[in-house]
Amino acid sequence: MSRYPLEPLDLSALKTVPLAARGGKVRVVDFAAPYPKGSGAAGLLASLPRLLAADALRAVVEAMRRARASGKPILWGMGGHVVKCGLAPVLIDLMRRGYASAFVMNGSAAIHDFEIALAGHTSEDVEAVLPDGRFGAAEETGREMNAAVAGAQGAGMGEALGRRLQEIADPRFAPASLLHEAYRRGVPVTVHVAVGTDTPHTHPSLDPAALGRATHHDFRLFCALVKALDRGGVYLNTGSAVVLPEVFLKALSAVRNLGHPVMEFTTVNLDFLQHYRPRVNVVERPHAGAGGRGIALTGHHELMVPLIAAMLIESEP
DSSP, X not given: OOOOSSOOOOOTTOOOOOHHHHOOSOOGGGSOOOOOTTOHHHHHHHHSOSSHHHHHHHHHHHXXXXXXXHTOOEEEEEOHHHHHTTOXXXXXXXXXXXXXXXXXXXXXXXXXXXXXXXXXXXXXXXXXXXXXXXXXXXXXXXXXXXXXXXXXXXXXXXXXXXXXXXXXXXXXXXXXXXXXXXXXXXXXXXXXXXXXXXXXXXXXTOOHHHHHHHXXXXXXXXXXXXXXXXXXXXXXXXXXXXXXXXXXXXXHHHHHHTTOOOOSOEEEEEESSOOHHIIIIIIIGXXXXXXXXXXXXXXXXXXXXXXXXXXXXXXXX
């Protein structure tokens, strides 16, 4: 006997419906298939289920394929971790194939890529060198990046860094640098910095005015790239949780303010954590009243970017 005064609800009159009439969002036809041994990347991709993230992944690939076919830009925004994961060769190959129209970097991505071109390595052991103040004190990185920016001569920071690397990059490592290879092919690179976030800002050779001019030039260049997204372009934010989502939203607003609507395009946030700013500034807000689609894919860059690249390559005739 229950001590509670409230009686359980009688469900005997509840109306039911046939399972066939109800239907369902998950169907056997959408299930994954076992991977056929020896079928390679194409077999792996075809075996994925047509549900949830696997279908979102297909949607990203299809949007990129349509953008390339229609001559619309595919813009890759990236934080430093994308470079540190060793993905530059994959992105350079996508650039050659027409799946990367421009690269949009925060300061960290530019630093790591620049160091790769110079020395073939990057990413210092911060915990080991922070106690005595050696963190961020690499001579060549600060000296050469600041010299490039100071000598930009009307160019933006990305272009200035690429131009400098044509002169000083180690030939053994230059082909693995996005800055170097994009400049060599005339593909735009914009670099967006917040003063004080990047190690070259502490180097004695920094010219703050030159830095501001160069990165603001790149913001205006990025605005021109965003303008071209209208009706079919793709913007991917990979691994930047704060700076690039904010830059993207301001660029989009500025372009629309100037009378360019920028509608019906695709945005993608790709990261191993879905943060607030990428979700609202990249995936959601840009499509309010403008159509198009925002897609969030959660996964490690070193797995997801090669997977997207494989799907694009396998889709080619």
